[in-house]
Amino acid sequence: MALVTDINFNTIKFIKSAPYVKGLPPEKGIEIAFAGRSNAGKSSALNALANRKSLAKTSSVPGKTQHINIFRLNEDLHIADLPGYGFAKVPPREKKRWQEEMTDYILNRESLKGIVLLMDIRHPLTELDRAMLDLAVQGGREVHIVLSKADKLKSGARSKTLSEMNKALRGLTVPWSIQTLSAVKKEGVKELRDQIVFWYEAE
Template sequence: MSRLNSRLNYQASRFLTSAPTLARCPPDEGAEVAFAGRSNAGKSSAINALTRQKALARTSKTPGRTQLINFFTLGEDSGHRLVDLPGYGYAKVPEQVKLEWQRHLSDYLRRRGSLRGLVLVMDVRHPLTEFDQTLLGWADEAGMPVHILLTKADKLKSGAAKSALQQVRSRLREWEDLVSIQLFSALKKQGIEEVHERLDQWLLDAEPS
């Protein structure tokens, strides 16, 4: 089958529910892919671009305000979901709140059986922050595949963006069996088909026949 056209209809994505903790998440069945990243890395914009919707994932003028795990279903009867994890690392919140966010994120990544992969969103100009590396560590412990989006690629000239991509790829060489990386721009709609292909692979190809 040609991979030029997505096999799942991401434009049919609809909000399902929000959960403050793993225990309040929807039933752990079907297949889902989670999106994570620092609050100012463009995660909501990436989700909106991938689903071709303007406001499926809420963008906030105060990064880090959302502390909930948000679930979106790919159609009413679909067992496939996209998950928007809380942004972290930028908001001016008490340290105790940050630690609580970390605990819920860690629980979700390690214990969620229906989770097939993690899309880690990084600003191409500021990749591999301490938080990014923490998430990669959790994913590594869980054996969870990660696809990195180097967002806001339109902010750099083509050569500089490609150089940033190669630098990140080089730094993550030890994890190359679990991690894949690409450039992405929500504004220019760059890299959308490549992400759809990866999501299709995780959500469909891993399903039992």
Template structure:
């Protein structure tokens, strides 16, 4: 897939606002300060594609980026930033759960988490959701440039133990140093190809 061709399509406030033409999409989920938008920008080589800010919590909608006809990357609302009003947090969580539970084109979930803090409560919730729904999961341990090799390996081992027995994979990633981009792209490629090979519902 040519992720550099990604183009912003729509910010959906509710499930009904999501693109109706989608046949396959991969969603990125993570806490507000985990580096989720930066990871998307690094993957697509577009510095401003997914909004980033020094103030976590800017991603308040479900943002769709088209990478090919009827195929999308999805930036889900960030979660967990304490300064966001509780009512707004609750709305985010409602829309997030609706998307994850109902959205049929969803082919895989990328869980973005800070490699220095594996795993927080939100991460555990996403892992258990993927386990219960048998959805392929790829865990992106971001900000790996902050740790030495030993710390990276320890975090990778801890994450892999957490998802043992699941359809899940784990990698270290650094947006700052562009490390792990090819590994992420190859994982997403496999999901999009697998979805394309699936028969249509009426077959």
């Protein structure tokens, strides 16, 4: 595996988009998956991570990401942007396919090291977020929770939400961590990068 010094987040490259897990690149090294509700700010977080404006396409229409998009940091480290769940205006059959593919990916993708779970800090831990956490536990996947859009709340409200989330997640039976993130102000980007490097180094 390459040295950690080989990780340059500014050179992340998109390599493939696939509607099905079977269409993903062969498993090599480790993958970190980004998951979250359709309006949780996944694309903005990925763009902030890469210090780029359009690495991941953002949209005012929830559910734009309908495939699993794979990005490469180096030969041994990839990021998977999973389809958003929740508000996407798509036919029930398509939603069912997304659910089946994400379940397959999280439970069976051997290279998957951890899940970055994005939640809007103003509406965290919804029923769908809990379902994703349950799936992560079922698959034995480590989870790093990112409370996105932190700039939408004042400092006191951010701290209160973070404290409440820490209490709510105490019973989680897989390794987990949590942070706040403002993609607009680039606050929390270093912490997110550090978590990915931590997973990489641990492997």
